[in-house]
Amino acid sequence: MPELPEMENYRILLNQNIAGQMIMDVQINRAKSVNVEPEEFIKNVSRQKVVTVERRAKQLLFHLENGYILLLHLMLGGRMFYGTDEEKPDRTIQIQFSFGEQNLYFIGLRLGYLHLYDRTGLEKELSDLGPEPIGQDFTVDAFLKLMERKRGRLKSKLVDQQFISGIGNCYSDEICFHARILPMREINELNQHDVTQLYQSIRFVLQDALKHGGYMEPFFQGDTLTGGYDSLCKVYDRQGEMCVRCGAAIIKEIISSRKTFYCSGCQS
CATH class of the missing domain: 3.20.190.10 (MutM-like, N-terminal)
Structure with missing residues (x-):
């Protein structure tokens, strides 16, 4: 999607x-x-x-x-x-x-x-949508406040459009990988350093994916940008491949009925 x-x-x-x-x-x-x-x-x-x-x-x-x-x-x-x-x-x-x-x-x-x-x-x-994660108002302080007293698994919360809008299955996994945090971690177990790193990873991964045109098929004939991020995904749809960071195998699990990809070697 x-x-x-x-x-x-x-x-x-x-x-x-x-x-x-x-x-x-x-x-x-x-x-x-x-x-x-x-x-x-x-x-x-x-x-x-x-x-x-x-x-x-x-x-x-x-x-x-x-x-x-x-x-x-x-x-x-x-x-x-x-x-x-x-x-x-x-x-x-x-x-x-x-x-x-x-x-x-x-x-x-x-x-x-x-x-x-x-x-x-x-x-x-559109009234029930959460904040835009690449918007100017989405600051680290705003994210820290947003995460206060939240419960549940990180993956499930990241794809909740009422919590943050725009993140889905692919980028939730890529964000967790970039932040070195397992997607099945409970939110109330994360410390302030974890949450701050997660914020930085949200901003970086989404902007990087946009810069490379996301993962869709070309929008017009001769379009060389759209779809450029498909080959740059580090964990999503990479089950069994070697992690680019530590060499461990990428694992696929189902979390809250969603396929989820992560590296057990360098995410914790």
């Missing part, structure tokens, strides 16, 4: 390519991918300019000229591609926006969605 670095990378690319452009046509091939009747969706989106694209947590917000906002959550298996009809991937396309010769394809929205909201509806939908 795309996480903060992937969606932030998409936000940057979308603003470079479609901000200020008019959506000339809308095609909906899967009605369940939208939250209103397809006819109503098309009526409110077609012939509208995309003013800007924002990101909140793992979701993108397409602000339209008429005041409506499209909320995109790719969930598991979803992606986007921008290009011509000849360039598009050979995949099932649930929704398509046309910008003249170029199109924005929403692909693999089996669980994902593109919902239409007014400002009030959107604020209600």
Whole structure:
């Protein structure tokens, strides 16, 4: 599932390519991918300019000229591609926006969605999200306060979107590895040094992943940035491989129904 670095990378690319452009046509091939009747969706989106694209947590917000906002959550298996009809991937396309010769394809929205909201509806939908971990307000002091009196396993709390927004399965493991902390540790067992290191690792890993384009497939033909972090993951999906730091084998376990990867040699 795309996480903060992937969606932030998409936000940057979308603003470079479609901000200020008019959506000339809308095609909906899967009605369940939208939250209103397809006819109503098309009526409110077609012939509208995309003013800007924002990101909140793992979701993108397409602000339209008429005041409506499209909320995109790719969930598991979803992606986007921008290009011509000849360039598009050979995949099932649930929704398509046309910008003249170029199109924005929403692909693999089996669980994902593109919902239409007014400002009030959107604020209600996003009201329970936690702080943004790459935002200016997310300081070490704010994180120390956030962690006070918290209980439960570290992995489970890091992926809790009401606690911190944007971190999921992949980056929670990469963050724990960078911090040298086991993901199954109980939060109330961590000392101030552990929590401070965890904060630094959150900031570093997410920014590093964004710098390398996250782990998604290319956004357009010739895109050499998107997906660059896939080969740089240290533990995620590396079961049985040797740890790049200490040489021990990477282990896979299930924590709270989530696959979790870590090194027992240099994480404690």
